[in-house]
Amino acid sequence: xxxxxxxxxxxxxxxxxxxxxxxxxxxxxxxxxxxxxxxxxxxxxxxxxxxxxxxxxxxxxxxxxxxxxxxxxxxxxxxxxxxxxxxxxxxxxxxxxxxxxxxxxxxxxxxxxxxxxxxxxxxxxxxxxxxxxxxxxxxxxxxxxxxxxxxxxxxxxxxxxxxxxxxxxxxxxxxxxxxxxxxxxxxxxxxxxxxxxxxxxxxxxxxxxxxxxxxxxxxxxxxxxxxxxxxxxxxxxxxxxxxxxxxxxxxxxxxxxxxxxxxxxxxxxxxxxxxxxxxxxxxxxxxxxxxxxxxxxxxxxxxxxxxxxxxxxxxxxxxxxxxxxxxxxxxxxxxxxxxxxxxxxxxxxxxxxxxxxxxxxxxxxxxxxxxxxxxxxxxxxxxxxxxxxxxxxxxxxxxxxxxxxxxxxxxxxxxxxxxxxxxxxxxxxxxxxxxxxxxxxxxxxxxxxxxxxxxxxxxxxxxxx
DNA sequence: GGCCCTTTGAAGCTA
DNA sequence: TAGCTTCAAAGGGCC
Numbered sequence: 001x002x003x004x005x006x007x008x009x010x011x012x013x014x015x016x017x018x019x020x021x022x023x024x025x026x027x028x029x030x031x032x033x034x035x036x037x038x039x040x041x042x043x044x045x046x047x048x049x050x051x052x053x054x055x056x057x058x059x060x061x062x063x064x065x066x067x068x069x070x071x072x073x074x075x076x077x078x079x080x081x082x083x084x085x086x087x088x089x090x091x092x093x094x095x096x097x098x099x100x101x102x103x104x105x106x107x108x109x110x111x112x113x114x115x116x117x118x119x120x121x122x123x124x125x126x127x128x129x130x131x132x133x134x135x136x137x138x139x140x141x142x143x144x145x146x147x148x149x150x151x152x153x154x155x156x157x158x159x160x161x162x163x164x165x166x167x168x169x170x171x172x173x174x175x176x177x178x179x180x181x182x183x184x185x186x187x188x189x190x191x192x193x194x195x196x197x198x199x200x201x202x203x204x205x206x207x208x209x210x211x212x213x214x215x216x217x218x219x220x221x222x223x224x225x226x227x228x229x230x231x232x233x234x235x236x237x238x239x240x241x242x243x244x245x246x247x248x249x250x251x252x253x254x255x256x257x258x259x260x261x262x263x264x265x266x267x268x269x270x271x272x273x274x275x276x277x278x279x280x281x282x283x284x285x286x287x288x289x290x291x292x293x294x295x296x297x298x299x300x301x302x303x304x305x306x307x308x309x310x311x312x313x314x315x316x317x318x319x320x321x322x323x324x325x326x327x328x329x330x331x332x333x334x335x336x337x338x339x340x341x342x343x344x345x346x347x348x349x350x351x352x353x354x355x356x357x358x359x360x361x362x363x364x365x366x367x368x369x370x371x372x373x374x375x376x377x378x379x380x381x382x383x384x385x386x387x388x389x390x391x392x393x394x395x396x397x398x399x400x401x402x403x404x405x406x407x408x409x410x411x412x413x414x415x416x417x418x419x420x421x422x423x424x425x426x427x428x429x430x431x432x433x434x435x436x437x438x439x440x441x442x443x444x445x446x447x448x449x450x451x452x453x454x455x456x457x458x459x460x461x462x463x464x465x
Numbered sequence: 466g467g468c469c470c471t472t473t474g475a476a477g478c479t480a
Numbered sequence: 481t482a483g484c485t486t487c488a489a490a491g492g493g494c495c
Contacts, residue, residue, distance in 0.1 A: 254488045259473035263489065279490040283472040290473070305474080321476045325486060328468090469494080478485075 219250045251327065252319050255312040258301035259290055 256264070263286050267279075270289075276282050290298070312319070 254475075254486095256488060257474040260488055263472075267490065278470080278492050280469085280471040280492085282490075283470085285472090287472040302474095309475080321487070322478085324488085325477080328487065467495095470492095471490100473488100475488090476486085479483085480481100 219252050251324060252316050254321055254324065255308040256305060258298065258305040259287075261304050261308070262286065262290055262293075262298075262301045 263283065266286055266289065267282060270276060270282050270285050274285070276285070
């Protein structure tokens, strides 16, 4: 795996685990200077619970651990907030690791400078033209990856829900205790912890602010306008029938993982460069580019993702990914069947290549994903025939599009990673992969010169499937 | 309107 | 513990 595996890395799939991050427990010793206080955290949780669940606190009630954490904030926050923020130079302006990254605007990393005292963004924050006009979230705010348009729907002002201020007024126990969670005067901003700094972003306050005043984007209604209306109503003090209230419980979304953060950042770039629109095709490209990233580059995103998870944990101690299970319907049965018959399934590929399953495979292969070699153009697994005797099809061919991307993005990493020693498991896109005329004809990029190849191979990029 | 596609990673579940 | 499933984002396509 290219990611972060250093030689003997075992779990190459979870490369973030391979980072030399300290154990959470070890991180308790240091508290970021700006760490918000125990009280803030407790209030924050309280407000979340109050707003989403009504006056009661079912989440906490159902989760003694949550209560304990709230009551033991020292443990909570110290436990959650890693000192590697300091280690990585993130506690203050980081001249290195995040410099030049779109994530220079990452709330966690911004600490003192990301949001200037007057609320404006750090100049560094505009480096990457990620544009998400339809979502009132600042595009450079990775800690705001969650869909937030739910909070700005309907006739409300796209900037601030009409009743926001009222709600703040009517929530004395929260507003008074969480001075930093609401539109703050410049002085207040400085009191907010780095991790909470995004709360004060003008855009956040404008459109994605949670009506609780805790605008964490992970909190969204289940879906749609109607639910949002319910959600708004839910914020009002009037008691509602239990069943109804339950149905209106907002959804707390999963924190984004490293790749998701990367996608969020790079999507617009890929779209702009290759005039692609379909997310499926874009994601294929991004997936390949992800593998082409250097260890250090990926480390940024793993770090961000880790902080994202930590913040998420702090905000929603009782939340579990399981809470959202069943909220999406998938054709899992069909996929499962495909996986079983897939000649590139991890198990089969491992066996065919006769490689050590602990060290010789990339993360995807060690899970359910296809063998990376299969995908990367070796064409097929070692055997041309699958276990059931049927012929193995040629691998999916987004490669031509990816090849084009490699031209569009003159990064030598795609063709020749800077550090090849750490990507033995995920070789970059084969340079020999031809760019089809179709692939390039749909792209304005002059660097994309077609090579003779099957025209149909571009279908992935040009049409999506 | 809502699911599908497509990617990787994290977390939960199951045997 | 290994393997599988689900969800996270995105937005065009499709039914």
